[in-house]
Amino acid sequence: MGGVEITTADVLVIGAGIAGLSLGARLASEANVVVLEAESAPGYHASGRSVAFAHFGLGERIVRTLTAMSIEELAADPPDDRARYARPHPALHIARTDQLEALDALRQVHHDFGCDCELLLGDAVQSLVPALKIGSDHVHGALLDHRALKLDTDAMLQGHFRDLRERGGEVICSARVQAIRRLGGHWQVETSAGPYTSPLLVNAAGAWADEIARMAGAKPIGIDPRRRTVIAFETPSDLATANWPFVKTLGEGFYLLPEGSSQLLASPQDEGKSEPCDAAPEEIDIAKIAHRIEAATELKIARIAHSWAGLRSFAPDELPVVGFAPDAPGFFWFAGQGGYGFQTSSALAEIGEALALHQNCPQRFAERGLSPALFAPDRFVSAI
Structure with missing residues (x-):
């Protein structure tokens, strides 16, 4: 040197x-x-670029155990004048009729980790997120996790x-x-x-x-770096979305998260293969999330305010x-x-x-x- x-x-x-x-x-x-x-x-x-949200619907036993061991510290009051790391924000895991068995298995996972959660059906789900389409081809049931955290x-x-x-x-x-x-x-x-x-x-x-x-x-x-796409879009002024839970489908689908008083963040939960790079969203993934949101909800995405992508890195x-x-x-x-x-x-x-x-x-x-x-x-x- x-x-x-x-x-x-x-x-x-x-x-x-x-x-x-x-x-x-x-x-x-x-x-x-x-x-x-x-x-x-x-x-x-x-x-x-992460939309970080702590919940037990991600990963398997080892990842969920690490999550459980971290949540207490993440939710703790800061020791000084710094900002909080996390705030309580419910998570709603939604399921179709053919996914109810998987939903019950996820309920057992939450029970095993001592979560305050409850199973909801039909109208009870829609009362939390009025824009969701309820029915056999759409949302039939959901698991509401009161212990989830929105991370800063x-x-x-x-x-x-x-x-x-x-x-x-x-x-x-x-x-x-x-x-x-x-x-x-x-x-x-x-x-x-x-x-x-x-x-x-x-x-x-x-x-x-x-x-x-x-x-x-x-x-x-x-x-293995995998691309994850997120969009932000405005919701109608008469639709109060600020208090919606974090909404996540079981398996392939999407997630929604309130951001501010009238904006939602959404992702198709994509895992596109990528080389290490400064990731950017691809048009097909942006179109995919817009389509999935409009198919499963009454929301219409007239304009996307912002979109971005980041790489999540996995071992084999x-x-x-x-x-x-x-x-x-x-x-x-x-x-x-x-x-x-x-x-x-x-x-x-x-x-x-x-x-x-x-x-x-x-x-x-x-x-x-x-x-x-x-x-x-x-x-x-x-x-x-």
Whole structure:
């Protein structure tokens, strides 16, 4: 790296989305942490474009357990003058007649996690969201979850950023990684903002996690970036949507979420394959969500006020990857958080901190049936 002065840290974290910032903030309590972000601001890609909503209709048992372990902290009052991370906002999971068995299974999931929820039918569903079409071909029943949370993604990112800095850590933006090499027991990372070195390198690069692994000489694990599209549209002034619940279909369909007094956010819940990139919505996905909303409700989308897309990154088994690479000493994976990164961030950062610092897994994870092996990157070795 020539004669340029190298910045040294105890821990280098690549990526300043919710993954990198939440883990970096925890590690900063015990180590000198520097977070490197390629873009001009934290959370530029997936984290800054997420319509984050914490509920149990996403993922399977392990993801739902991580959600349950995170919800209490997410819902807590802030310790100072910062904004709240989340506010209670009911979630309504809607189902057709042929989906009632799946709806009852989802009710059991909510019961198992101690949720305050109830099954609703017909008119009771429509009383909550008058625009829904009720009938055998449309909505027949629904599960109303009173424990769900609307997350403030900006508050969460800013809160972790603030914690990191107060604990002596740094976030370096516009620091795109250009080269990585292992030398003398340390990782040396060349970036557009200069060179950095550390014995511990955390790969929290989201959709780019496999690219970072390749640069470091570690085997990629098959991170799969998938595009998620969202639109915002205005509703009629005489339709009071501000108090609507978060509405989500079982399986393929859509979700709706109030935004302000007269605007709704909606997504077709698409998972379009993508290379790591600055994602943009595709016209076919925008048309798909508009069609699905108009088919299932009385809403007419005359004009789309705004549309965007972000990448959600999945490991091959759609579970998070947390742990040291089996083939690269000091290289720590913290990736594959899919579409549940915000709602599981508290628990994942807790176990990530313990494993990165070679500490025992917190007892509460074992009590919930979660072990480090479930998240370890070496679970993919046989498949590579």
